[in-house]
Amino acid sequence: MPVPRIGISFKGCLLIICPLVVQVFLSAGLLSLEQAAQNAEKAERRSKEILVRITEFQKSNYDMVQSTVLFTSFGREEYRQTALAKQEEVAWRFKALEAALKQQPEQAENLKKLTLATSEYVARFRQILNMLGEGNTRYAAVLARDLRDCILVDRNNIAQLNEKIIRLEQERLSNSPESSIRLRDDQRRLIFFGIGLNFVAGLIASFFFFKDIASRIGKIYADTRAYATQKPMQPVLEGNDEISQLDRSLHEMANQLTSSQERETAMLANAGDVIFTLTSSLTLSAAGGASEQLWGTSPQDLLGTRFIALIDKQDEARVRDLLHDLEPGKNASFFAVLSVRDHSRVEFQINASRSRDGQSIYCVARDVSEARRIERAKQEFVNMLSHDLRTPLMSQLTFLELLSTGSYGELSEKGTKRARSVANNLKVCAGLVDDFLDIEQMQTGKFELRKESCEVTKLIVSALDLVADLAQSRGIEIAVENIPALSVPADERRIVQVLQNFISNAIKYGAKQESVIRIESRLVHDQKNPQIEIAVLDNGPGLPSEIKDRIFDRYAAYVQLPSASASRKGSLINSNGLGLAICKEIIQAHGGTLGGENIQGGGCKFWFRLPLELHEVKLSRVKANRLEED
DSSP: OOOOOOOHHHHHHHHHHHHHHHHHHHHHHHHHHHHHHHHHHHHHHHHHHHHHHHHHHHHHHHHHHHHHHHHHHHOOHHHHHHHHHHHHHHHHHHHHHHHHHHTOGGGHHHHHHHHHHHHHHHHHHHHHHHHHHHTOHHHHHHHHHHHHIIIIISTTOHHHHHHHHHHHHHHHHHHHHHHHHHHHHHHHHHHHHHHHHHHHHHHHHHHHHHHHHHHHHHHHHHHHHHHHTTOOOOOOOOSSSHHHHHHHHHHHHHHHHHHHHHHHHHHHHHOSSEEEEEETTSBEEEEOTHHHHHTSSOHHHHTTOBGGGGBOHHHHHHHHHHHHHOOTTOEEEEEEEEEETTTEEEEEEEEEEEOTTSSEEEEEEEEOHHHHHHHHHHHHHHHIIIIIIHHHHHHHHHHHHHHHTTTTSOOOHHHHHHHHHHHHHHHHHHHHHHHHHHHHHHHHTOOOOOOEEEEHHHHHHHHHHHHHHHHHHHTOEEEEEOOOSOEEEEOHHHHHHHHHHHHHHIIIIIOOTTOEEEEEEEEEOOSSSOEEEEEEEOOSSOOOTTTGGGTTSTTTTOSEEEOTTHHHHOOEEEOOSOHHHHHHHHHHHTTOEEEEEEOTTSOEEEEEEEEOOHHHHHHHHHHHHHHHHO
């Protein structure tokens, strides 16, 4: 079971998160120190503000007392008014001082005492001014002594309280520079500590991260090098992270490639053809085991050999040019004679394919010497059929036809009948020879058509003339329906041959005694490929199921098919299996199609379609329109 491993993506996140965590704590510490510095700065500003306010408060008291003394000494009203104004100034100066002192919790007790003393002081001072205004100087003097005691003598006099407030704030201010310096030092130390910690954390995380990855990537790289040099690979990495999955995939791919190479090696060793690879300079870089059997040289001995050196002199230039001109991704097939097996000359068919990068050519060489020998023998056999067999048959057929007509003297009725019977058998033999020659021409590509414009009605009439005697002998009527007056580009003899085959098959195998065979035609309208369809329909037993789907294949119908007259004669009609195959080749050579199918209710239908020229289609439509108008 694979050992669970943290994925590379998760490790990468940790590599990023570790410095971020340090940064977060560093930022939090810096924010804390910054907040402390701001608080110290605010406290310093409050202390300075208190000192300023208390100085202003004392000055206002001094000015108020001075104005009162002047009023007492000179009795002038303006000094009294000044004293009253200063009294109001003392009141709002005290309010400002009170607001500043409230921001300092340490001054709460002093503020409370100063508030009481100031209230008493202001009340007595107002009484003094009132007594002086009434001219009662004696009582004013008594109140002045009490006022002096309130300011200077009493336990919580104003001067003493002011001094305590000032001393406390001055002490605070004296400590402020040291506090600021300490906070700045703390900030500096925290910054350097955070940077160092961040660097160390990132370095450690990176070390373990890349050490783990590098070691395992190195193992994978070593495995790839080992596989490339066909050396054993190391065991699969344990775990289920991305690198472990990559290593497992690499081993699976290596195993599959090894299996594929083993199969390929087995195929090369056991292949009947020589499979080999050429470099761009046409030297052999690999060869299959068949080379030893077919070329007389082992695959190892062929490595590095120039392929052209194996080619017969007469084919060297052609093969060299063909292989050099072969484009990447393209294929070529050619025949060449190779000097193998102690310089014996053997003909091979070589299929070559150049790789897409153009650096290699993959080839398969097949020994075709035996196939060529068979082909030559076959051609000799065809020539023999054409000249040595067909010519005597036709001569004998001509002689028998002349003999049956009395050209060599009168024969008895029995002799005439016998001569005609032998002539018919010779016609069948000549037909078989013609069919065989036709199919061989089609197979070798020598089949040629002599196309010309042919009337459809003429084609059908010509075919009917050829099968008239056969139909009459069977008592079968042939009905022609819906034949348009059109012409098709076709080889007249070959299309008549197809029609004759379809009709004669219908007479022999499809039509019942004294029944009707129908020949129909219709236009198949297609803008791109207009066609005419001609069909032969019978009322026989239909196509046998065992050959229905391959009725047009060569030799597919080489079976004994029940004749429509079997019930009457108790015989079977043999088919050579070439007629319909020839029909297929003829129709396809014309660019048409054909088919055979059973008809619902009994019988079968054989049809073929030939392409029409466009002007013929237009003409047929014009004729149809005229008929409708008439």
